[in-house]
Amino acid sequence: MGMMLGRVFRTTPGKRWPGPGRGRTLPGMACRISELVLECADPERLAVFWSEVLGYAEVGREVDGSIELGPPGGPSPVLVLSPHQEPPKGPVRLHFDVNATDRGQEAELARLLALGAVPADVGQTGEEPWHVLADPEGNVFCLLAHRVAPA
Template sequence: MASRFTELTVDCHDPERLSAFWCEVLDFKVIDRRAGQVEIGSWEPTVEDIRAGQMPPTVVFIQVPEDKTAKNRLHLDVSPIDRSTEDEVSRLLGLGATRTDVGQGPDRNWVVLADPEGNEFCVVRTLAP
């Protein structure tokens, strides 16, 4: 048996604020909350479900004291499902994302944004019909 990808962990200053932002971006909900930690997901994971097959990972925001100091080596890509990429970028900017430049150049088919704590992520092709 192999391991399962169960969580993606994000270090941050304010887990409540960042989890609220990402819940809006991904249409996730808070599934666990502890001191200095918030977990969000699209489902309530159980050990049995995880063992049975690959399930969508959750995202865990953990409070840390240090600041982000460099470009992320790992980042999320999101694809809008019910609107154009441009319309989704506008929605995310309204939620608190900012445009950022990580050296991607002007002629790309994705848009690089940063969440409220500066973590880069990309908005890629739309999946809307």
């Protein structure tokens, strides 16, 4: 059985969300995601890829070789590309979903493939309204169908 990718739950504080734990009301924001850390063999290579995909710029470097990428003029989330030489053990349970901001899904798909993304098979049927891709190191992400406003 394949992984379910591309499903999104959206909510605002004080609203109910339709996911697990249904019926609970969110009281307000206690935390927010400030960084997403992606362990990788070649942070430089992935920094180029993800900067182009997301329109992010380098915002910092750490002594361990990590590269931090962030939205221009926006506080977060920051994407940290952390050097790690051992391949991941077991299935990855987290992936990114991305949406085009200035073009349709098919044009964005062509752009992502030109940047080095490759189609990935995680057990999808082919009927999904999203495309499953992998970055140059094999990290899976989805290109969703709807356009979103630029940040």
